[in-house]
Amino acid sequence: MTSPAFGPSLHDTGVDFRLWAPLKEEVLLQIEDRQPLPMQRGDDGWHRLRVEGVGAGTRYRFHIGDLAVPDPGSRFQPEDVHGPSEVIDTRFNWKTVDWQGRPWEETVIYELHLGTFTPEGTYRGAMGRLDHLASLGVTAIQLMPLSDFRGPWNWGYDGVLPYAPDSSYGRPEELAELIDAAHARGIQVFIDVVYNHLGPDGNYLPVYAPIFTEKHKSTWGEGINYDGEGSQAVREWAIGNALYWITDFRADGLRFDAVHAIEDDSKEHLLTEMARRLRAAAPDRHVHLIVENEENNPALLEREADGQPSLYTAQWNDDIHHVLHVASTGEDFGYYADFAEGLPQIGRALAEGFVYQGEVMPYRGSERGGASAHLPPTAFISFIQNHDQVGNRAWGDRIFEVASPQATAALAAVYLLAPQIPMIFMGEEWQASTPFPFFCQFDDELNEKVRQGRRKELARLPGFDEESAKSTPDPVADTTFYSAKLNWEERNLPEQAAALALYQTLIGLRHTEIVPRLKGIGGRAAQFSVEGGLLRVEWWLGDGSLLSLFANLSAEDVMVKERPQGDPLWSNEGVTEGRMGAWAVQWTLTPVASV
Missing domain, CATH: 3.20.20.80 (Glycosidases)
Incomplete structure (x- = not known):
């Protein structure tokens, strides 16, 4: 199991709890229904406390003044975002231990x-x-x-x-x-x-840490602070x-x-x-x-x-x-x-x-x-x-x-x-x-804001106005x-x-x-042309073979003078002699030895 900075860390006899709260001098840790315990604040803004005799399954939360908050590194929230966090042991009993993924x-x-x-x-x-x-x-x-x-x-x-x-x-x-x-x-x-x-609901980080920055803006408001203090x-x-x-x-x-909405002026x-x-x-x-x-x-x-x-x-x-x-x-x-x-x-x-x-x-x-x-x-x-x-x-x-x-x-x-x-x-x-x-579902006040925002968004589409937008599905309805x-x-x-x-x-x-011939395929591997309402695309695959697409992507028949060369790979019923019917698609594949 990894031991990242955020979230609890299990050890043999207990758990290390930690919260990055540089904006607060005092943080208390509450485990289950026990009396809250003061955490130790470091110069780095981290509040830490090792508690013995607890382990996986323990529920806890942090107290900051009158506010009880979940762990921003919580591994599980059995009672939703406003409830206590639960310690999870992620040393799972994997059966596919030799799995290395796929190319x-x-x-x-x-x-x-x-x-x-x-x-x-x-x-x-x-x-x-x-x-x-x-x-x-x-x-x-x-x-x-x-x-x-x-x-x-x-x-x-x-x-x-x-x-x-x-x-x-x-x-x-x-x-x-x-x-x-x-x-x-x-x-x-x-x-x-x-x-x-x-x-919009359940994010307590701004209360005790500089998670946002006014330096950057996004569709959702202030940008996340990836390049400022903290x-x-x-x-x-x-x-x-x-x-x-x-x-x-x-x-x-x-x-x-x-990722276009992730703004960061850092060196890396x-x-x-x-x-x-x-x-x-x-x-x-x-x-x-x-x-x-x-x-x-x-x-x-x-x-x-x-x-x-x-x-x-x-x-x-x-x-x-x-x-x-x-x-x-x-x-x-x-x-x-x-x-x-x-x-x-x-x-x-x-x-x-x-x-x-x-x-x-x-x-x-x-x-x-x-x-x-x-x-x-x-x-x-x-x-x-x-x-x-x-x-x-x-x-x-x-x-x-x-x-x-x-x-x-x-x-x-x-x-x-x-x-x-x-x-x-x-x-x-x-x-x-x-x-x-x-779809989504929040509290009544936020639900109404979502409804109104959705209607305004839809009203900007061609064919819609404020009234017609009201007939579309209610985003917060069951x-x-x-x-x-x-x-x-x-x-x-x-x-x-x-x-x-x-x-x-x-x-x-x-x-x-196709897949066995893709390894090693590089850039500038393809060319295309449009001829009399027909699309032709050719790719030189990784093994040197030639894959060709010949298609009529319309509802009208198109007459054909010359078809692509190569071994037939797949075609639909719209492909006939001298004609490409509506939505006709033909694939050919010429192996490297024949190119």
Whole structure:
């Protein structure tokens, strides 16, 4: 078990408790219902106390004046964010002790929200669906944030205690069991982490420590203090948390939320130090670090001479989502208008990564991104759905509600076989009908603020106004949360079963024919062209073979003069002699010996 600066540390006969509270001279420790004990304050602002005769399972809290607060390094909050913390022994009895992870090129990600993935909404419930994911060909699950949040359910981005996996999903020991069970099936586990802001309810840190700074601002208010007075401890709080998931819970990687909102003027930016220390912590395991970055900064994705990531392994590529979404749905409102050029933008996203590589994006009114063609395709994660792109729609409706089955099947055939790393959003594989609206639940006052904020946000969308926005799901209603739970029974219906079979076929083909050829693939590995309404993309894979995509991503038939050369890999029924029907997709693969 690691012994980070934040949180309690177990030893043979007791527990070391500590709280970083530089703004306070006196802190008391209360264990269970005992009389509070004074802690010893050091010059570094840490208050410490070793207590003998206690151990795992002990509940405690800190008293600062009249205020009782949980530990910001709490490992578990059995009574939610305002209750006592519990000492956890993370020396779990691992069964997959020899697990070293999987190479990045083998990764097929499945993003899921624990509370809505299964009827139970727990770690144990998710364990019961691992065999389904393994049979689908998934090699990594990405868990939406676990950080303890106020209330019985939440997307997870309102967390305030990042070391404490939320109690609504089960106990920490059960999270370890889920990870162990996933590893036993060859499935990696990535955890979504949030270091750009803290939630609105249950964050007591500002009372006793300089967690925020007026120097930086974000969408959520004052920025987190990663570069001012006291920032070293704040940095350790964040980096220590990331290390905790990788070491104590043996997670295979992390997805870093909205890194563009992490501002830091230090000599070594937090993101650089984070990546450096995480990779050093598990040198004998495959550890993959994923970013979400609205700025599309390619510097975070650079490679060393041997092709290994210098900092981060890959980025969620919103650009490829946007161009495929617009092509299949015809929606061109808001930022979608900047991705409505059709095949040229789709080709650029598939061949080079970012669509915007320093050009002005009209919706933003400023330049976006940087050159990305020199990066390998595996530096980008492709998807046609994720929690944001579904949940931030007015009704949380999935792409299947606004695009034809023929179109969505074609999109799946494109992104699941392309060299970029694919990511499936839970239920997508069977075209789940259940929505995924935004949901949370706080106290009455904060709930009303969330309602009003959501309505104002929706009212800015084309086709909405203040009145129509009121008809959308109430984000704090019980019914909104429960509507998002997957209906596992519907995957057996004829249309859903056919969609599931298609995903299994495509992912199986990816593992047998594409993945073995991805190792060593470099930058500038692809080229694209648009010819008479048809898209052609070619990739030179790591073993020297040539992978080709030929597609008609529209609802109109297109006549064909010349097809791509190569051995047939996969095509749908729209591909016929002399014609590419609506949403026709054809893949060919020419082995290295034939190139």
